[in-house]
Amino acid sequence: MLRNLYQGPLENIPWTTFLDQLKLCLASRYATFILRPPSQHVEGLTINTDGASAAVTDSYNQSFYNLDPFVGLPNRTVITLAEFVTDSDWLNSEFYRNFLEPVDVFHILGADINTSDGAQCRIRISRGKQDPAFTQDDKDLLTLFLPHLEQAVQLHMHLNRVESERNLYAGAVDQLAVGTIILDQDGKLLQKNRLAEHLLEEKDGIKVVNDTLQVGTARDSQAFRQLVKQALLSQKSNHPSVVEAMRVQRPSGRADLGIIVRSIPPTTWNEGKLCPSVAIFISDPEQESSAPQEIVKALFDLTPAEAQLAMLLANGLTLDEASDALGISRNTARAHLRSTFSKTGVTRQTMLVRLILRSVATLG
Template sequence: MARTLSLETFSEMLGNLYQGPLENIPWATFLNQLNLYLDSKYVTFILRPPSAQVEGLMVTTNGTSAEVVEGIASYNKYFFTLDPFVGLPNRQVVTLEEFVSKDDWLNSEFYKSFLEPGDVFHILGADINTCDGAQCRIRISRGRASPAFSSEDKALLTQFIPHLERSIKIHMQLNRIETERNLYAGAVDQLAVGTIILDETGKVLQTNQVADRLIQDKDGLKLVNDGLQVGTARDTQEFRRLVKQALLSQKSNNPSVVEALRVQRPSGRADLGIIVRSVPLSAWSEGKQCPAVVIFISDPEQQSSAPQEIVRALFDFTPAETQLAMLLANGLTLDEASEELGISRNTARAHLRSTFSKTGVTRQTMLVRLILRSVATLG
């Protein structure tokens, strides 16, 4: 029997429900509270039902125990096709008894093989199918010796269903944003461009892999107390001026300011190229630690990381032509490339002429530019 929820408890559970998309295990806190107040054995939330093509994605109370993990794996692999408690009326809370007769349930292979060994008998549930394609299910179970779910239990779960649907939509939007962010961040990494994001105080919020490597090298770029130092003392002074200018531009809602700076490296290696750019605020941006300035860094000595198989497929090169083209793209001369490959200069020139023919360029510099500007670097 569900307990009567006080306004304070309902408010707390509702808060945890909307906090769910931000938890490491989404909705874990809310599901555990629901499990407690419905005096149930398990509460399972199926965010993505399994199919023959993909595994399901679900969260369950006590979800880290070996027994539960094994049960989820078994359901995803074998038993989802046997589950009769699916296809419920959208957003409507129903009990198993309303959906499947007791005799059919007891004689079903799903119950006998999957649920009875774990003493799951009574089930309360709802399906939530959103307008943007999510097909979610919440299932609450009790053992055979426990009382069946009551109308009060149904009413309690019903109160949360509209909020759960909204929380699912928030989760989906956050997931899309995170996926897009990772996609673009990965593309920037592949282009060998360092990115450093600063907050409104000029402190470092985030760096990508390329920037991390440059910072670790401490060769023209250093992180000191969450702030950046670049090149010489004079370089750092100019860099801070550009950052300050970009911050002022952002706070005054002026068009994005873009400034460039060349930074000397103590090692004598080629100078780093730095772009400082203000990040436009959205109309409703608020709070601390928002991206305010982005720093783009190019390292002339960073070699192209384009996969050879991608270059070969894009330009219909032979393996030998691909190897030569990549060495040239990474700054070697034709003589240096032929020596690296262990071939004669005449053979290298023959390969180079063939690449010219296949790409339509007439000079080595044009070939290098073509490869470096192609989508191969995103492979």
Template sequence: MAPTRAVAATQMIEVDRLDRLLGAIYDGPTESPPWNTALQQMREALSAAHVTLMLRPPSSESHGVMINTGQVTSQGVESYETHFFALDPFVRLPEGEVVTAEELIGSQQWLKSAMYQEYLKPLDIRHLLGADIYTKEGIECRLRITRSDDAEAFSAEDKALVKLLLPHLKRSIRLHAKLDYLECDRQLFAGAVNRMLVGMVTFAQDGSILELNQEAQRILAEKDGIVRSGTGIALSSNHENRDLQRMIRQALTGGPVEEPVEGPSVVEAMSVTRPSGRAKLGIVVRTIPLGEFTGAKQRPAAAVFLRDPESSGTQPSQEVVRRLFGLTRMEAALALLLAEGLTLDEAAEKLNVRRNTARTHLRSIFCKTGVTRQTMLVRMLLNSVISLG
């Protein structure tokens, strides 16, 4: 019985080399750029000039995202992204099929095409092999493999090898999409925490710091009551530091480390004295529960949240306040100054207006927001979404 093409593909490449190639495909989502190693190994296995993965093909709205291996020039990439993608007839290939350009549109038609004559031929590209990947999430990727004019055409065994790798690449691309979605979520929420001026320090199971956000870095850099110490953090006051370390150990274990109490204590809080005499820092320590199937040790196991009551971070956008509450620009500026803790007189002076003018603006703000007192206005502003803008 004649061997199948899949068997022939495995026969043309050593088992350990195929194993490395498959491993590189599944490691691809963790690389930058993704799949660079796998595409390079594929290029070597197929004796190709280039292997390119169009993770997001170019369009009239976007240049797309392409990962290239082999000798490419920025000019060549730019030419395709801005012009030749629209002339490329080698697109929308059948799902799961591996074909050459000549098989798809005919040898003579391909060699006479503008894509070949004006773009590929000047780059010394003669043979083109491809496969397209489509997923139910709406992903459309293109895998393109080339050989030069003096190289042999792609064989049935070459095509069989690519066909063998294709479903693995598709699974890896879907995994990359999920990881990318989670990373977008992470960046969105991390940005929101930063905008709210909350410092966050995450710890691994062994008590070492995994990550600090921007506000946590600022607070620790001041070395005013709290500092980085070894792989963790420490407080200047010995007795406060003992409490903090106990709280962190407790959070890392998911419950009390000393006398058990009714139910696990996974959230604790304390204040931190600052030698400078400034207002005390606030600290909250929380356990980060294990996922149902979590096995990794280098994962966030506990988080310490830091709040500096004197922090003067990025001023919320006046435009956001204006749009949110229907205020004029002057009214929005006054409202923000009052939210910062200034009195009406201090705000009027800063805005370079008379006190009576400021009072007139304040009455208009009350009317538009539905509050009747300055304290209510400040509370409403601080509890609104302006800090996220």
């Protein structure tokens, strides 16, 4: 059970295996772990064992949490509902009559865990009215698990923070229209972002064969493999990060791909296989900027028409092509451009394009 408790943060729905085992061990109807209590402003995050109704959980999160008397327990202390509320008050409470009696929950064993970094968790074990009340042995058993559950929650929170940061940075790279591929310590493909996946599916200058990247011609692939080998050697020997670059022609005749190969510095205690070792960054000149017009408009105080024109120019159109695309005259386009120059403080079209592409607009 301890092994499954610490494995919990890695499950698709955390701690379901442990909770199911705990339910059986304590001969209960339900084992519930509230990772985040509901409130007026925040929806609760609850993990239930098999058999618990999603509708019941939703009902608790939306309204009944306000009526729950079995909250605010002493931190890290296992107590029974009978020690907290009298049977008479419990039987006459609206919470019991309208929420728990219909699902035959009467006896509850529980504990609250408030961690040093702000988590407020609750574990609740439930039995029916005809079932025996929880004993001191039941309390002692749950008490044994509490410090381990608190530690597992802290691991879960740390992993979540790391994952949130990773997703944020990965999303930023996606917005910048840069393909990213991560290789493991054997040079095999480990991860890729959406643009890289799209480029690999096209097989136009870069593809995957047996989890190994191949680029351009046979000669290109040989040069690429050498760059990856150098990056891997640098990574394994803890040398400063190696950065190499090459261009790859595409069979279709479209613009060449630009490829950067760099080693990923290992962490101090990095070990085992499937460790990120080499990063491949791919630029496709034909990818258009994905900066939202509303963001460009807000950043530079442009009108909608000026923002539309600026985005078309940033994506490589000439002023004549942009005016045709917008269905406006060249004189009108020139007027929009002069106004945009005035607002952004630039004096040339190339400077405007550089300003937009290097601004935070591309992260919007």
